[in-house]
Amino acid sequence: MLKQHQHRPLQTSKQSLLINSMTNFTDKVRGVVKNIPKGSVMTYKEVATHAGHPKAARAVANTMAKNFDVKIPCHRVIRSDGGLGGYNRGGEKKKRAILKSEGVTL
DNA sequence: CCTATGACCGAAC
DNA sequence: GGTTCGGCCATAG
Numbered sequence: 001m002l003k004q005h006q007h008r009p010l011q012t013s014k015q016s017l018l019i020n021s022m023t024n025f026t027d028k029v030r031g032v033v034k035n036i037p038k039g040s041v042m043t044y045k046e047v048a049t050h051a052g053h054p055k056a057a058r059a060v061a062n063t064m065a066k067n068f069d070v071k072i073p074c075h076r077v078i079r080s081d082g083g084l085g086g087y088n089r090g091g092e093k094k095k096r097a098i099l100k101s102e103g104v105t106l
Numbered sequence: 107c108c109t110a111t112g113a114c115c116g117a118a119c
Numbered sequence: 120g121g122t123t124c125g126g127c128c129a130t131a132g
Contacts, residue, residue, distance in 0.1 A: 043114090
């Protein structure tokens with residue numbers, strides 16, 4: 001018999017990813033962060049784990065740094081070692097203020 | 107493919 | 120308490 005399309009159509013990797021709207025990783029990260037309830041925080045590492053890449057905390061930070069969507073509460077993502085991490089919408093100071101206003105005890 | 111970058115992590119000092 | 124260093128990993132060029 002003719003084995004027609006056994007495998008994937010494979011269409012130049014990168015494009016197929018872009019068609020999906022974004023890279024799986026970035027998209028997943030955004031989804032996770034968007035889901036963090038008010039009043040709680042999650043570390044970069046935790047977000048990475050939830051996204052399926054436990055060791056990609058740094059990459060998560062990268063994703064956050066590039067993100068400017070107000071729909072994503074990136075201020076609720078903090079460091080694992082107690083630090084706040086950065087914030088591209090006003091710096092750590094602003095970040096802490098927002099978290100405090102949400103009832104998060106640092 | 108290879109290099110550089112970064113809102114990280116954890117251990118070491 | 121702090122700083123430094125190596126590892127880690129996705130993205131951009």
